[in-house]
Amino acid sequence: MNQATLMNTYKRADVTFIRGEGEFLFDTDGKRYIDLLSGIAVVAVGHGNPRVAEAIAQQARNLVHVSNLFGTLPMRELSERIQSTTGGWGRVFFCNSGAEANECAIKLARKAGVGRRYRVLAAEGAFHGRTLASLACTGQPEKWKGFEPLPEGFVHRPYNNLDAFASALDDSFAAIMVEPIQGERGVIPGTTEFLKGLRDLCDRAGIPLIFDEVQTGVGRTGEWWAFQSMGVKPDIFTSAKGIANGLPLGACIADEPYGSVFVPGDHGTTYGGGPVVCAAAVAVFDEIEQLSLRAEAKRKGELLTSLLRNIPGVQEVRGAGLMRGVVLSSPVALQVVPKALSAGVVLNATSDSVLRLVPPLVISDPSLHEAVQIVAGVLAEAQRGDIGSSTAGVAAY
Numbered sequence: 001m002n003q004a005t006l007m008n009t010y011k012r013a014d015v016t017f018i019r020g021e022g023e024f025l026f027d028t029d030g031k032r033y034i035d036l037l038s039g040i041a042v043v044a045v046g047h048g049n050p051r052v053a054e055a056i057a058q059q060a061r062n063l064v065h066v067s068n069l070f071g072t073l074p075m076r077e078l079s080e081r082i083q084s085t086t087g088g089w090g091r092v093f094f095c096n097s098g099a100e101a102n103e104c105a106i107k108l109a110r111k112a113g114v115g116r117r118y119r120v121l122a123a124e125g126a127f128h129g130r131t132l133a134s135l136a137c138t139g140q141p142e143k144w145k146g147f148e149p150l151p152e153g154f155v156h157r158p159y160n161n162l163d164a165f166a167s168a169l170d171d172s173f174a175a176i177m178v179e180p181i182q183g184e185r186g187v188i189p190g191t192t193e194f195l196k197g198l199r200d201l202c203d204r205a206g207i208p209l210i211f212d213e214v215q216t217g218v219g220r221t222g223e224w225w226a227f228q229s230m231g232v233k234p235d236i237f238t239s240a241k242g243i244a245n246g247l248p249l250g251a252c253i254a255d256e257p258y259g260s261v262f263v264p265g266d267h268g269t270t271y272g273g274g275p276v277v278c279a280a281a282v283a284v285f286d287e288i289e290q291l292s293l294r295a296e297a298k299r300k301g302e303l304l305t306s307l308l309r310n311i312p313g314v315q316e317v318r319g320a321g322l323m324r325g326v327v328l329s330s331p332v333a334l335q336v337v338p339k340a341l342s343a344g345v346v347l348n349a350t351s352d353s354v355l356r357l358v359p360p361l362v363i364s365d366p367s368l369h370e371a372v373q374i375v376a377g378v379l380a381e382a383q384r385g386d387i388g389s390s391t392a393g394v395a396a397y
């Protein structure tokens with residue numbers, strides 16, 4: 001990869017992938033890798049998925065773009081499919097990314113707050129995206145540096161600390177927004193008590209509860225949406241990543257009254273919800289249904305967790321379904337990642353002591369066994385100090 005032609009936003013690993021198949025990736029030398037990352041929780045139904053590929057090809061031959069001034073069949077079908085996953089509620093706005101889906105949610109809440117209520121109460125450690133408002137909502141001050149002043153009105157309190165959220169809330173707030181499981185922070189699940197408590201706070205204040213399901217959604221945790229296993233219903237939730245298996249699509253889904261807040265002219269996008277990405281997403285929903293991938297995500301998540309827990313040096317495995325954070329007993333995660341890559345396993349680290357595993361939902365049991373064995377070997381080496389301290393090519397996202 002010629003780094004001089006690209007902006008310096010990522011420390012890229014020294015590998016160029018040219019092909020994928022299911023849970024496998026292949027580089028320019030034909031070397032095979034087991035992908036435990038799926039492009040950071042994106043390629044849910046696997047690389048080169050034939051149903052998705054066929055849907056894309058067919059739609060590309062038929063109709064690629066007409067503008068949101070007109071209706072298209074794939075967008076209509078996808079919005080109906082999304083509604084069927086919630087049991088019938090939610091109007092959808094389609095966009096191109098997770099950050100944009102969150103921008104939409106924030107704008108909805110602000111418009112509903114009619115100027116008086118405009119602040120958003122979010123969580124420390126949260127990740128909501130890189131656009132200016134989603135960055136301001138992101139509870140990681142180190143990512144704000146160099147970009148201030150950020151849009152005003154975002155307040156952060158410790159995740160899973162209901163008292164801290166309750167005491168911060170006043171009538172200047174338009175919404176509470178959290179991830180049901182904090183992904184970039186290291187796969188930290190929200191407790192049921194915390195999330196239910198936020199629901200109560202929002203009900204009492206008359207403001208929307210927004211869940212960012214960009215990483216947790218579309219079957220990843222074993223349900224269509226993570227909130228469905230937590231017994232807490234948001235008013236608004238956002239999706240991206242896994243929804244179109246790697247094509248750029250985001251969605252903001254809002255129950256009433258928030259679903260009817262926008263009127264023409266309030267919000268928009270040229271590409272959002274275009275026919276090709278929506279056709280791909282419909283194929284993703286089909287594939288998840290037909291291969292029972294929600295149940296499989298739960299089952300394989302348990303298998304993966306039990307395998308990982310037996311590895312010396314693993315302190316804790318947390319998360320749900322196939323979204324797992326592996327807490328190491330020593331801070332060697334940034335050394336494990338490049339070494340695992342050389343050994344044929346793709347994963348990443350959210351910090352120096354947490355590995356993140358978010359494989360394609362279609363990964364096979366033998367691949368899970370093989371990958372964990374490789375990671376165990378690499379981890380043992382790292383703990384013995386046999387791996388150098390170079391972290392070139394690796395970065396927490």
Ligand SMILES: Cc1ncc(COP(=O)(O)O)c(C=O)c1O
Nearest residue numbers: 097098099127128129214215240
């Ligand atoms: C929870 C969450 N929200 C938002 C985003 C931003 O999504 P995108 O990179 O598509 O803008 C991410 C990306 O990692 C995410 O994990």
